[in-house]
Amino acid sequence: MLILSLIVLLLGTVFSEDLYSEFVKEQVKGIPLKKAVIVGKGDNKLITFINPDCPHCRQEWKELRPYLHKLKVYVFLLPFKRFPESYPKAFYIACSKNRLKALDDVLSGKFDGEPPKVKECPLVYEHIKIAQKLGVQSTPYNIVLRNYKVIEGYNPHLLKELGF
Secondary structure, eight states: OHHHHHHHHHHHHHHHHHHHHHHHHHHHHTSOGGGSEEEOOOSEEEEEEEOTTOHHHHHHHHHHGGGTTTEEEEEEEOOOTTSTTHHHHHHHHHTOSSHHHHHHHHHTTTTTTSOOOOOOOHHHHHHHHHHHHHTOOSSOEEEETTTTEEEESOOTTHHHHTTO
């Protein structure tokens, strides 16, 4: 009886993971990736929602940055009202001509305490709507496209999940 229970439990887990991956895959189809801030040139792909003032997002960026030759990252900016500096920083990134440099500048803390003086960028509001539609409420929020795995919050195993 114990063996049968274990088999049922294991099968349920396997099918649950498969169903969840399929659910995430369907969710991803609704994400307009062309609206993301796209950096990197690799075949390995990651969707990430970040807040420019999030310390965990900044740590994750430090870890991902060296792999941009092997990784393409679709960045969606999610500023929070409780961090008023995050809005101008997000506008700066989204409407910058050199988005990679803008990401590096902001996520390195270059504008902490003195946010860039830029115009509002409508793309940021589109990113916020995309996050709301998906139910993303915290950052970082990652979707590894290789296996449609969702990783919420900072996770030091993200690189391993990406195959690095």
